[in-house]
Amino acid sequence: MSKVRLGIIGLGAQGGAYAGFIAEGKVPNMVIGAICDTDPEKKAVAAEKYPDVPFYDNYIDMLESGDVDAVVTCVPHYLHPEMGIEALKRDVHALVEKPAGVYTKQVRELNEFAATKPELTFGIMFNQRTNELYQKVKQIVDNGEIGKIRRTNWIITTWWRPQGYYDQSAWRATWEGEGGGVLVNQAPHQLDLLQWIAGMPKKVYSNVKYGYQRDIAVEDEVTALLDYGNGATGVFITATHDIMGTDRFEIHGDNGKIVVDDSKKVTIKRLRKPESEMSATMSMMDVAKIFMGGDTDDLYEEEVIEFESVWGAQHSAVMENFAANILDGTPLLAPGSDGINGVALANAIHLSSWLGKEVELPVDEDLYFDELQKKIEEEKLNPIKK
Amino acid sequence: MSKVRLGIIGLGAQGGAYAGFIAEGKVPNMVIGAICDTDPEKKAVAAEKYPDVPFYDNYIDMLESGDVDAVVTCVPHYLHPEMGIEALKRDVHALVEKPAGVYTKQVRELNEFAATKPELTFGIMFNQRTNELYQKVKQIVDNGEIGKIRRTNWIITTWWRPQGYYDQSAWRATWEGEGGGVLVNQAPHQLDLLQWIAGMPKKVYSNVKYGYQRDIAVEDEVTALLDYGNGATGVFITATHDIMGTDRFEIHGDNGKIVVDDSKKVTIKRLRKPESEMSATMSMMDVAKIFMGGDTDDLYEEEVIEFESVWGAQHSAVMENFAANILDGTPLLAPGSDGINGVALANAIHLSSWLGKEVELPVDEDLYFDELQKKIEEEKLNPIKK
Numbered sequence: 211m212s213k214v215r216l217g218i219i220g221l222g223a224q225g226g227a228y229a230g231f232i233a234e235g236k237v238p239n240m241v242i243g244a245i246c247d248t249d250p251e252k253k254a255v256a257a258e259k260y261p262d263v264p265f266y267d268n269y270i271d272m273l274e275s276g277d278v279d280a281v282v283t284c285v286p287h288y289l290h291p292e293m294g295i296e297a298l299k300r301d302v303h304a305l306v307e308k309p310a311g312v313y314t315k316q317v318r319e320l321n322e323f324a325a326t327k328p329e330l331t332f333g334i335m336f337n338q339r340t341n342e343l344y345q346k347v348k349q350i351v352d353n354g355e356i357g358k359i360r361r362t363n364w365i366i367t368t369w370w371r372p373q374g375y376y377d378q379s380a381w382r383a384t385w386e387g388e389g390g391g392v393l394v395n396q397a398p399h400q401l402d403l404l405q406w407i408a409g410m411p412k413k414v415y416s417n418v419k420y421g422y423q424r425d426i427a428v429e430d431e432v433t434a435l436l437d438y439g440n441g442a443t444g445v446f447i448t449a450t451h452d453i454m455g456t457d458r459f460e461i462h463g464d465n466g467k468i469v470v471d472d473s474k475k476v477t478i479k480r481l482r483k484p485e486s487e488m489s490a491t492m493s494m495m496d497v498a499k500i501f502m503g504g505d506t507d508d509l510y511e512e513e514v515i516e517f518e519s520v521w522g523a524q525h526s527a528v529m530e531n532f533a534a535n536i537l538d539g540t541p542l543l544a545p546g547s548d549g550i551n552g553v554a555l556a557n558a559i560h561l562s563s564w565l566g567k568e569v570e571l572p573v574d575e576d577l578y579f580d581e582l583q584k585k586i587e588e589e590k591l592n593p594i595k596k
Numbered sequence: 597m598s599k600v601r602l603g604i605i606g607l608g609a610q611g612g613a614y615a616g617f618i619a620e621g622k623v624p625n626m627v628i629g630a631i632c633d634t635d636p637e638k639k640a641v642a643a644e645k646y647p648d649v650p651f652y653d654n655y656i657d658m659l660e661s662g663d664v665d666a667v668v669t670c671v672p673h674y675l676h677p678e679m680g681i682e683a684l685k686r687d688v689h690a691l692v693e694k695p696a697g698v699y700t701k702q703v704r705e706l707n708e709f710a711a712t713k714p715e716l717t718f719g720i721m722f723n724q725r726t727n728e729l730y731q732k733v734k735q736i737v738d739n740g741e742i743g744k745i746r747r748t749n750w751i752i753t754t755w756w757r758p759q760g761y762y763d764q765s766a767w768r769a770t771w772e773g774e775g776g777g778v779l780v781n782q783a784p785h786q787l788d789l790l791q792w793i794a795g796m797p798k799k800v801y802s803n804v805k806y807g808y809q810r811d812i813a814v815e816d817e818v819t820a821l822l823d824y825g826n827g828a829t830g831v832f833i834t835a836t837h838d839i840m841g842t843d844r845f846e847i848h849g850d851n852g853k854i855v856v857d858d859s860k861k862v863t864i865k866r867l868r869k870p871e872s873e874m875s876a877t878m879s880m881m882d883v884a885k886i887f888m889g890g891d892t893d894d895l896y897e898e899e900v901i902e903f904e905s906v907w908g909a910q911h912s913a914v915m916e917n918f919a920a921n922i923l924d925g926t927p928l929l930a931p932g933s934d935g936i937n938g939v940a941l942a943n944a945i946h947l948s949s950w951l952g953k954e955v956e957l958p959v960d961e962d963l964y965f966d967e968l969q970k971k972i973e974e975e976k977l978n979p980i981k982k
Contacts, residue, residue: 360809360837360838361817361833361835361838363833365749365846367848370883371880371883372874372875372876372877372878372883374878374879374880375880415801415803415821417801417821417823417829419827422827423746423872423875424875431746433821435801435803435821437803441808443803443805443817443819445819445831447747451875452746452747452848452853452871453867453871454848454852454865454867454892454895454896456846456855460751460842462838462840466840467838469842479840481839481840485809485839486809488758488839489758489809489837490759493758493760494757494758494764496758497757497758497761506840509839510839510840568952
């Protein structure tokens with residue numbers, strides 16, 4: 211095999227974009243093996259744009275056709291786990307879209323099945339992991355350059371969406387159709403980066419606003435308080451109603467601090483001695499000297515790195531890395547099994563707000579599933595008018 | 597009366613500074629009427645520095661001496677309410693140090709008594725209210741320029757204190773001596789500014805770390821999640837162990853946003869139309885245009901104002917304003933009765949962490965008082981070794 215033949219399940223916005231990337235040669239180790247969509251209009255689109263590519267209206271048929279080595283699941287979130295399992299079952303490599311699923315129960319089933327097929331490649335579309343800025347931040351933290359983490363704080367409210375976005379389709383921003391709002395649709399990128407860089411919290415308390423500034427059933431604003439169980443804490447804030455949104459990620463550690471502004475600029479402060487040593491040895495006179503215009507150079511060195519935005523190339527980079535893993539074993543940037551962490555965080559944040567109390571991770575899968583079914587039932591009885 | 601004769605109760609760091617301000621003429625409408633301290637060493641200091649000023653070792657004697665028109669209470673927090681009441685009872689104007697007290701029960705008693713003496717001036721040393729930056733921010737919010745508040749977020753971790761600060765005296769950072777840590781000693785300024793500008797929340801949930809990075813019984817790190825009861829939320833974070841501390845205050849409203857960096861720079865974004873109107877009328881195409889390098893000038897105008905630090909002059913400005921209110925009725929910048937709000941917030945944050953759940957404001961005063969007594973008892977049994 212010199213190029214991976216990718217089967218694209220779902221020719222919507224994402225699937226269409228991925229087909230375009232491959233057709234334009236942006237993913238040099240991939241070709242479009244086949245396209246699948248249940249919508250006849252998409253069949254016509256495919257016939258016009260990709261006349262030589264086989265088309266299926268049933269993804270199982272595509273999986274069994276021999277036309278594809280791998281698939282990507284550009285379908286509603288709920289379907290990612292089952293499609294991933296069906297592909298792997300037929301020895302077809304699987305790249306699942308984010309989030310890996312809506313609830314951890316289904317994602318765990320996917321992960322458990324994938325673990326029985328270690329010879330197959332199982333990836334997830336965490337395109338932000340190809341972002342050099344976050345790779346650098348992860349490297350600094352992993353190297354221990356800022357010491358043990360004391361506090362994380364991410365305000366990521368740049369996910370502005372107007373009401374028209376939510377009104378595009380009936381399933382959008384419903385419990386039955388998407389299983390959540392900003393937590394399952396926009397913020398999974400940051401939920402993944404946060405846990406990738408700082409690890410998973412042990413406990414979560416949240417204040418979640420459902421249909422606060424938009425006419426939707428699901429959440430459009432989230433404030434979550436994280437407890438890492440070792441003294442460290444965190445705050446995660448996201449929303450879809452701030453058109454002047456903030457993107458500011460701060461990580462404070464025993465020996466330093468990282469501040470990421472607008473996913474573009476990283477400011478790293480490395481203390482010259484651990485903070486605990488400064489605390490043990492400095493007097494209030496020293497403190498007064500520093501804060502009344504003294505030189506902070508004695509305390510820490512500061513490094514500022516600016517990054518170009520690489521938004522456009524991220525998705526094709528994940529696809530290329532996924533194909534390279536299939537072809538020559540190149541390590542995966544985003545192993546599929548990592549997808550469960552962001553889903554677990556989103557589930558914990560929902561559940562805490564539903565129960566009105568702090569919850570421990572991992573949350574009770576069955577309890578989350580049952581509570582989600584209640585939301586779906588309520589929504590059927592009292593649909594949000596659009 | 598042409599100048600107010602101030603009685604200074606407590607000639608420690610603050611009381612000594614205030615005496616200096618008056619002696620240096622920085623408070624033109626005040627003279628030092630008398631000084632009071634229970635410590636004989638302070639008597640010697642006063643005799644040397646202010647030989648012509650009457651000295652008392654009992655504040656009641658000073659209140660009844662006829663030497664003073666007003667007093668300022670530069671004594672441990674627990675004593676502020678009782679000293680305020682004793683002064684007002686004797687028709688002596690009272691300027692209480694912040695915080696107004698340790699628990700709302702005692703502060704309410706002070707406020708209720710002060711309300712029976714409307715002819716007297718009752719102020720509190722919220723020196724940050726004289727800061728032009730925060731006056732400007734309050735004015736913008738009060739004018740409705742950013743619309744109804746949706747979210748507040750203040751990370752104020754610039755209150756770094758080394759272990760040596762806590763070890764200066766036995767009562768420092770104990771439940772019995774101070775009744776708390778960063779919430780009652782350093783952050784009352786920001787707790788007051790936050791409620792002054794954005795109003796009081798209705799509910800609070802907190803994660804508070806006691807003796808996390810310092811060898812103390814009380815809190816050195818606080819994360820509080822505020823709910824304003826009308827959909828709006830807030831986060832308040834403070835700590836004494838971040839030597840590269842952050843000071844970033846963000847207020848997001850229906851029609852704009854204010855970001856205050858380092859208590860020096862204010863960035864104000866005023867939307868050209870309310871966000872709700874933009875949400876109702878913009879398509880995802882419009883959104884894509886804006887976020888893919890379009891001109892945000894169409895959305896909002898941005899104003900940036902930089903302020904000089906005025907730290908040194910703040911305390912004398914409060915004293916001058918307090919004296920002016922006595923002399924000619926100039927409106928008080930910081931009425932004493934406002935002091936209860938910051939104490940109520942601090943109490944709610946403590947109580948939420950002690951009970952492990954969200955609490956409503958105002959908190960149950962007796963419950964808070966009882967829980968505080970338990971901390972004091974525990975501390976007696978298991979004192980933190982220093």
